[in-house]
Amino acid sequence: MVQPVVEIKQLQKHFGKFQALKDITLTVNTGEVFGFIGPNGAGKSTTIRTLLGILKKSGGTATIFGQDVWRDAVAIHKRLAYVPGDVYLWPNLSGGEVIDLFLKLNDQKHSSRTDELIKAFELDVSKKCHTYSKGNRQKVALIAAFSTAADLYIFDEPTSGLDPLMEEIFQQQVLALKAAGKSVLLSSHILSEVEHMCDRIGIIRDGRIIETGTLDDMRQLSRTQVTVTAVKSVKQLADNPAVHGFKQTGDKATFAVDSEALGAVIAALAPLEVKTLQSTPPTLEDLFMRYYNQQEATADEQH
Template sequence: MLNQNVPILHIDHLQKNFGKFHALKNITFDIYPGEVFGFIGPNGAGKSTTIRTILGILRASGGRATIFGKDVFKDAVEIHKRIAYVPGDVYLWPNLTGGEIIDLFLKLGHSRHTLKTDELIKKFQLDPTKKARTYSKGNRQKVALIAAFSTKADLYIFDEPTSGLDPLNEEIFQKEVFNLKKNGKAVLLSSHILSEVEKMCDNIGIIRNGEIVETGSLAQMRHLTRTTIKVQTQIQTPELLSMSGVHNVELGNNQTVLSVDSDYLESVMAYLSQKQIVSIQATPPTLEDLFLRYYDSNNGGSNNEK
């Protein structure tokens, strides 16, 4: 039904100002059918603002965002017929029960309470007869998640959906997202939990100060960064200190630790192999390393390190 080559969500130089404050300066990325897109960035970087803009809750100040080829603000109602959304902070009407709210959300989205809904309620172990007033943060998130997962949509938007869930429920969440992916749905997942993003997402966008600083698959991103190598050799390796593409060298008696730019991996390995390797351990950069690389620097210029 959905053309794999046409993006479901297309964001092009999106901007949003609140008065003089530029919350979003330049957001550009696409999401295709069957893709889980991880949206990461620190607090206040503009993740939720981006999401609220593409939901038509906020009006863009510049640039363009379309979902299913339609304008996110003007055609919000048409678009919302085919999306499901779970906000970061789920607020539920205190005097309604969880079950009532799930049904209401489904009806508002032109869906119905189905067997799938009951199944999800059971899986997430939610008591739907309790008033929302008595729910914890995790339970409120479950209500929104159950409603979202039982909605038949083409684009699912989750804004830090698992921040209040326990590990068991987090796993159920991940399984459900895999099911969506299998069925060719598109998913936008904003998250802080990098292991979750690493595990689930095909492509990742890193946002910082209202700008997307990097997009691509984790593999592609890794290419841009360094592999950490711990090596033990019979012969000393002082040349490492002056080799190009090699950083943070710690020469030890027993073990040497170094970071290597991906592009120089081959030459470094060739050099090391001549030094009679006793043991070697290479760690690919984790998302956390990537993340920290973009955020740790105070000067804001991640590019000059490359």
């Protein structure tokens, strides 16, 4: 059995009486891009800082490469690259000097790959860091990270401050890491970014992981949007318990269907002489909102 690169079991973190992490359990496997999603304050950054050995856990276990994240932090850091969501740089050094310093700290050297990344991210490395915008500070850290030959890459809201074109460059570089068999833990609130790159996803809410799985697995549990026009009336579908939000304008009807019941609903449409049919699988945003709404409803019932 292959050892997961990252393995967290029932991780907890208290700050005094406040419990930031209540129950975090997840794994990141070799060659996998794992998306870690949730709103600000849900516990994403606290989890990552605990993984990095910056914070000491209050309970549970957390290992990277099979080593304890607190006790073996120095050994672990030699094999990973990390980019936070807000990068602070030495103001009087140039961007190029900082990139080289980051590489040197990781026993790496400026290479042709570094030059390629500087060109791809369109960074003027001759400027002093105090002149950089937030986006350019992120670029410095990303270039250094992508230049590093690591086994695990941890990104915590890494594209904060980047324009859409640079976000696309970031995504290309992550997919290149994946193709090279590297492991990536990506914390993000940009759901389209996660949807495009990640093999599996973990949704965090209020310090707990509420769902993990592949996007396809999660889609099976959610709803597909359907638009249909037919010769005969489709109003009878509105009474189907698997159909939600039924609306009809003229001969066109739109509704959502529980994905597991999609086949049965399509079969019910067949005798109605369908003229056009369009089905759209749920986006990650749809899934995210459904899981969050379910959790909120459960919490309200408990109070």
